[in-house]
Amino acid sequence: MGNPDRPSVSVILPARNEAEGLRKTLPRIREVLPDAEIIVVDDGSKDETVTVSTEMGARVLSAPYGMGNGAAIKRGARAASGDVLVFMDADGQHEPADIPLLLAKLAEGYDMAVGARDGSGQANLHRGLANGFYNRLASWMTGHRILDLTSGFRAVRADKFREFLHLLPNGFSYPTTSTMAFFRSAYPVAYVPIDVKKRVGTASHIRPLRDGVRFLLIIFKIASLYSPLKLFVPVSTLFFLTGLGWYGYTYATRHQFTNMSMLLFSAAVIVFLIGLVSEQITNLTYRRDG
Structure with missing residues (x-):
């Protein structure tokens, strides 16, 4: 039996063809949080994501086809039973040992704690520059220093997060949307410096046209979600x-x-x-x- 005064935790990992990363990530999560509910949201994977997750004791929510990272986050948040939701990538970039650092911030009275990457934690120079611009723009919009607007590694109070599920996009930028929504609603947000490892599996590729469109859309999303x-x-x-x-x-x-x-x-x-x-x-x- 866990401590009745301690909030229950659900760890949610959106996954699309991340069997290799899950083999390493799931056991480390269980070591850090033995009593936590672990939910892997399979976003139409074609590899052994479902098999690996099931064998390692995770609860699996499967989609027949890929709906997007944001859709996986929403499905996981609706199904989770924990008072606190922890979102992290399934590709091995996020270190489960950092989860207690995020939970400690919630214990201090924050409603969201975000793992903030430094420059070395960005996928490439192109994205690092873009994220730096997002951070400065969002900081100006909100009047608060935002260290990492697009980090997907975060812990939130479940009841607060579910208030904004209707705002989250099915595709990219759920971190941007949720962060700006919390600031807009005066829910305190904390940032915790973290190290990010190299992802397991296929590396992401730069797509100038697609990423450029995303860049503009996120700028307008930042504005429309706050002021x-x-x-x-x-x-x-x-x-x-x-x-x-x-x-x-x-x-x-x-x-x-x-x-x-x-x-x-x-x-x-x-x-x-x-x-x-x-x-x-x-x-x-x-x-x-x-």
């Missing part, structure tokens, strides 16, 4: 000042108010109004009824 006006007002101001400057130039040289000036002023108004509407939608998204 859209903080992003839209500076952009609107930039358009307005550019239009004002162009008008000053054309008036001084040709005594004209040009179509370009009108276009820039119109863009400033449109961008501001879009931000205003987005702000209201964001407020409604986090409003609690009853």
Whole structure:
């Protein structure tokens, strides 16, 4: 029997063709948390992910086809019985020995504790630079220092996390969405420095076009999940000042108010109004009824 005053823990690992990584990760989780519920969410794997997980005593939730990392996280969170949910990768990058460090932060009164990687823990320079930009942007938006916005290694209070399941995307960026949602709702978030190991199995590849689109989408997601006006007002101001400057130039040289000036002023108004509407939608998204 565990300590009745100690919250129960469920460890959730989204996995797609991660049999090799699970062989190493699952036994180490059991060593660190012998009483924890371990859930492997099989996202349409074609290898021995299900067999390995079952043999090692994990509870397996299987999907007939790949639905995405975020979908696996949502399915695992709904099925978990623990008061605290720990999310980590199944590929061996995250060290189970760091889980108690995250749980200790929750014991201090935080609602979410995130394992923060340093520069050496990034998959490559390209992603390291992108994540650094995300961290700075999110820190500016929230007014809190965010050390690792995209880390998938985190511990959260289950009841708080489930409030935002409807916001989580089925694909990428569940860490971004959940972090910004916690900050928006005034749930305290802590960061714990961790080391990240090289993943077991096939290494991820850089896809400039796909990753570039993700880069832009995450930027807009950061804004829309916290305070859209903080992003839209500076952009609107930039358009307005550019239009004002162009008008000053054309008036001084040709005594004209040009179509370009009108276009820039119109863009400033449109961008501001879009931000205003987005702000209201964001407020409604986090409003609690009853």
